[in-house]
Amino acid sequence: MKLILDFQPCKECHELMNELSSTKFVFADDLTKADESAKFLRHLTYNHAEIVKAVLGEVKEKKRSPEFDLYR
Ligand SMILES: [Zn+2]
Numbered sequence: 001m002k003l004i005l006d007f008q009p010c011k012e013c014h015e016l017m018n019e020l021s022s023t024k025f026v027f028a029d030d031l032t033k034a035d036e037s038a039k040f041l042r043h044l045t046y047n048h049a050e051i052v053k054a055v056l057g058e059v060k061e062k063k064r065s066p067e068f069d070l071y072r
Pocket of ligand 1: 009010011012013014043047048
């Protein structure tokens with residue numbers, strides 16, 4: 001699922017995103033990557049409720065699409 005997030009990143013977001021796109025991180029092992037991604041997601045969950053709402057809205061939207069009707 002691809003989501004386009006429209007929000008104002010705060011200072012911490014920028015720091016986390018910088019970290020996630022740094023060369024050091026690109027060559028990090030999977031565990032470190034998962035850890036860093038989780039940290040960012042946790043930050044979003046606690047500090048940017050609008051994103052969580054947007055994601056949940058998107059999921060609801062998907063459930064209403066005809067594809068989901070096939071599984072009923
Ligand atoms: Zn933030």
